[in-house]
Amino acid sequence: MSERFRIAIVGSGPGGLSAAARAAERGESHVLLEAEPHLSNTLYRYQKGKFVMDEPGILPLRSPVPFKAGSRESILEGWDQAAAALKINVRHNHEVSAIKQRSDGGFDIKCVNGASFEAQFVVMGIGLQGNIRKLGVAGEDLPFVQYQLDDPDEYEGETIVVVGAGDAAIENAIALAKQNNVVIINRRDEFARAKKGNETAILKAIEDGLIECYYNAAPERVDALSVGRKKGRMVLSTPNGKAQLLIDRVIGRLGATAPRGFVEACGVTFPSKDPAAVPAISPQYESNVKGLYIVGALGGYPLIKQAMNQGYEVIEYIRGDKVEPADEPLLKGKLDGMPGFRSVDDSLARIQKNVRVLSHITPLQLREFMLDSDLRTPRPGEVVFTRNDYTNSFYSIVDGEVHIALDTEGKQHITLRRGEFFGEMGLISGRRRSATVTAGNGCVLVETPRRSMNRLINSVAAVKREIDEVFILRAIQSRFAPEASVEQLKEMVAGATLQKFAAGDVLFNEGDVGDCLHLVRVGSLTISRSIGGKDVVLSYVPAGNYVGEMALLGDSRRSATARAAIATETVRLDGDSFKKLVQRMPVLKLRLQAEYRQRAASNLAMQALPSGGDIIQFLLAQGAGEATDILLIDESLCVRCDNCEKACAETHGGTSRLDREAGPTFASVHVPTSCRHCEHPHCMKDCPPDALRRAPNGEVYIADNCIGCGNCERNCPYGVIHMASKPPPKPGLLNWLLFGLGSGPGEAPYDPKKKKEPKEKKAVKCDMCKDEKGGPACVRACPTGAAIRISPEEFPAYAQSRR
Template sequence: MGERFKIAIVGSGPGGLSAAARAAERNESHVLLEAEPHLSNTIYLYQKGKYVMDEPGILPLRSPIPFAAGLRETILEGWDEAAARLKINVRHQHEVSAIKRRDDGIFEIKCKNGNSFEAEAVVLGIGLQGNLRKLGVPGEDLPFVQYQLDDPDAYEGETIVVVGAGDAAIENAVALARQNNVVIINRKDEFGRAKKGNEQAILKAIDDGLIECYYNSAPEKVEALSAGRKPGRMILNTANGRAQILLDRVIARLGATAPRGFVEACGVVFPNKDPASVPAISAQYESNVKRLYIVGALGGYPLIKQAMNQGYEVIEYITGNAVEPADAPLLKAKFANLKGIGSVDQALAQIQKNVPVLSHITPLQMREFMLDSDIRTPAAGEVIFTRNDYTNSFYSIVEGEVRIEVEGKPQPVVLRRGEFFGEMSLISGRRRSATVTAGPNCILVETPRRSMNRLINSVEAVKADIDRVFIMRAIQSRFASEASTEQLAEMAANATLQRFKAGDYVFQEGDEGDCLHLVRIGSLTISRNIGGKDIVLTYVAAGNYVGEMALMGESKRSASARAAIATETIRLDGAVFKKLISRIPALRLRLQKEFKERTAANLAMQSLPGGGDIISFLMAQGAGEATDILLIDESLCVRCDNCEKACAETHSGTSRLDREAGPTFANVHVPTSCRHCEHPHCMKDCPPDALRRAPNGEVFIADNCIGCGNCERNCPYGVIHMASKPPKKPGLLQWLLLGRGPGPGEAPYDPNVKKDPTAKKAVKCDMCKDQAGGAACVRACPTGAAIRISPEEFPAYAQSRR
């Protein structure tokens, strides 16, 4: 038999090393088994010179091993010194091949080098880096495709494609861009999974032209080239179609999955077959195998500080000490208003028990989720949010109930404990579709959009639950005034989610009408081919449906539907839909009425082909993602600039409008002014969270802006700029009587005076949200040339321009 220890720790990553250090500090019998000839192989394999962050910043560090944000080399050196000082019993080049728990409770541990050990408890801190995800497309194993970057300085003058949107991909891309031509491929439209610092770095590099980014894109294949200056190429599926990149190297940083075969062979159970799932472990990090503990990334906590805290805490648990987790004081403060719910662990367990959608995540993930969320205990009758609000938090009902007032339904819909709401605006980015008020004894968990989206993207079961409920509620919101939940169940069961890139056809004129589509995210244009030219007839925003005309008229598609921007729809089966309306005469009559109204509107637009051209023009300017846009009728505009002057007067002397800038078509001018987008680009990376959305939809900048310029760089329409606050203007009487300062409508300061560049902050249109009369630019226009409209009004506006 091999050597025997009280505690065997497998893997010397942050969690395992911290556990071994705490065991050594307590003089516990222990051994640390490491496969490599050095400590912490995951950190060791970071690119040279990488700056390692110490997030989450709000957590204290509890470990005998030092850790603070700094260079990879500095951190590894400090860990080596600490391991030697504490006399950690580490055995290098001892890769563990099997762990088995005997009937007497002792673990037998076998290593590939032939050595074996016995232990009363085992801590697994092996991480995930041995199971890197590959591209999953043809060519993923070509010689110039790699999944790790050791030294970015080893490559110079190459065209390198980095695939991924996480921290590792961003860090590799930024480091390589110093001496290479770098392209980064992001499957989504933002870097939502990255730490704040990395997100800022990549967005600045893209804005500065150092890195080219393909958003909403994915590799289709990688090919070796037998001739030419580059050894290979990548074919991409992008939002605008297929693209080709000639390249020297591909570096794919797509994360990693658990070494499932080895872990399951140890007796550990995974909750499902999802490759991204993590083992189910207790709040004390114990797996289903008694006395076998899991810490770090394998348990779902990849951040270094979290893993190190867990390593410290797991030794305390093993030795019988009821140590409080490092995040416990923060969570206690969250639960301060709850009565009789017990300890933090009891509160977390109760919330997970009461809310099924949260039952899919581990207790450790639950702690992180609650750190990002807030507990709300509204009084009965208190409004949570109102219809047409632009808030987008997600709510889980822990206790009590809420009442949802749905337009067209005489009685409110009641949601009770275990259900959730707010997913419609979370997903679509549109206004709230109903008013929600609290019932008696209501306890809610309110989660910010960014945190909820991160959970949806990382736990497939959570996404599946939310999608299922979203589909049912989207169908109900359109058809429930006549149909019951039971009658809609078959339609919901046959519904599917479909995604379309900008410009993709949802269906084309002449196709068989076999389904209809509810627009979940994005927007569509409806067009007909008239005289060999596509004429846009109307615009369909998220929350509406298309395709019912062919089903109602028993004919083929009379028009084409195309995605104006990246769009997601719920496809409803045509046969099931026809069956439903055949059973419910009232629903059929309502849809027939809407069918006639749409037909009439389409015929009216066909008689004015120029109106369709106007809608096409507005879509080309990105108006499809707007919620409110300023337009100027050039035939009425007298160039008085009252709109700009009124804007400056309203906003302390700084105009947020440039009337002359922007494109014009058929006398319709789109000046440079904020569009208040559905999913505002400017809000994606604001360090102080100064970009906000008011309940009425206005996107505005709060006073805590630090002038970093991220919003200016992220806005694709150039409507945000950095400006210094001008001196306060003297009052009207001082100007009249004493001649002090500029007069009404005049420039409030000398534009040639040099200003302090460090005092600049971001400014943008806020739609005069605090002005009772509405937008000052519109009110100040003497001819009515300036108007603000939403995309839903485009068809009527286009028709009015005869």
């Protein structure tokens, strides 16, 4: 006969355990069913000694079960003690095999061991660990490929590849690196999904040479070796081509997906067929099956504290008691400015209903998303952002409309309304804003920072897919045919594809048949021709521009070679579809022909000066292709007066941001050590206090809230950031001239009588003198005009000027 309880809780992870603890505390009839002989199997299987964080730190903990940052062992011990003290009715070794709703609304629960239970309500907190994601390549199940690490100390002297960029992968890699040779494979260019502390730790380990990292890389296959000391070999796809690693072990930490088959058999529905989708649940954690609740990772909330809060709250909801979610005050502070605001839940429901791109996430995920975002209600006519700004927030239109001016005269514009989004081009390309956006009537916007939006795009495939589709349409429309309707562009959009190229990859070669053109979405290209047996760079093509139209318009072969200057992504447009659009729109043909003539003339001018191409190639080899403003010094004009460094120091309190002598030189073009203000700044990828900012004009600068962690210094590949103490105030110029007090122009303040004490250091870098009239002091102070700042788009003209 089945045992009867009011509440049955399936799974003793953080959410389930917290729910059981609250039920016990409230005197509710309950049972906690756990498949393993211990509590919280997910945490139990963490690597030994793992330090578990209690993020998000801004949220209070609501649970009778204790939890604060600490070792895996201390947390498990605390949970065991709490379970015993609260007399939680836990049944170990009871793996649930079926949950079926009865006609009276209650549930029958069957276990693998034959036990059965009846319950009026079910709380499902089973997590995701039963459905681990594998590598997805040949060799993923070889004996030396594993997807779990219990004790890092078991391995010593091995070459181990860790695949993944989340918290588990980082923690495994760092723990293994103490006594092994460790390589971590990150499919992207940053550790965007990891907690701040883990990001800091892995980047420092990489910087210190303890761990080798392959960014933008992915496994292609894993082979077993029958000879040699190593067990196997992994073949990687990297931005620089194929790489082979001889290895002893592979540890895949790629997350997990919901146990969909079991959950759907319980009657729970998923919003889409996407493998990463989570069940649709209400703000009270109730699924579509009335009386069946879902908390924790299965509901889209993998953080321990969030899951524990949900476990506490779900019992209150089941009891019919009102309870304010832990994040309620924070969200209310953000949302109470929304016109017609009644409650947080009402506002969130309105946002999710009105904004299609946010319909792919659960209400609980939306709460977390909104904690990172801001609600804006601009007045009609108020500028949201301006053309050529370097801001990169993403905007969702909750209500009203915005007007987008595609040209400087305002003759070409489009209107976006409720449910649409904008700002994706700056978010994706890292380039200046391509249009000016002003608010229309009744405008309500959600503004989301770049990092938070990228995290959502990387974690929810449906969001990425929708943004990509809209990006392709808008990129085609804004660059080629702003007067065209969506229907007129339908065929071209349908045939467009996104393509990625590593630095140096060829998009097409001189002499190829032209069958497409490429619109540069991220990165940049060089256009070159073979002249006298030498490859000569003719032009530079940044994001937002296109290549390949010449062969299509002239029905001829490619007149030049297009090559990725840095890691690049393009929108490939089918040639036949493009030709049809040109035929239907005479104004587009005239516009393209005018650009064609201008580009051809520029290429001919560069061909007449082959050495100019060498200068461009030199600059691109220094990473200048990702710059937006790079400092160059003409060595033939430079008199080594160091006025540039002195002016920099004087402008910035005695600490120079420039090293004139450092850096390479080619044909008297010198690239000193100074910030390039990259389009996708490496320094901004891991700044815990978000102190690295970008001004509307593009200057990357460091705000006063820098904590001196040094992450930006480690992340910058060009060595232009260093840590420095704030110097004491300098005496005036007259005191220095008349009495010799203080330091001279360009010198750091110095008092020989004062005892030196260690001071807090903070990051220092060029900010382009953004608050100074007249622009960068280094350029203004150069007496010969040797110092200039230019963008990569100006490289061809600069190279031609040096004939």
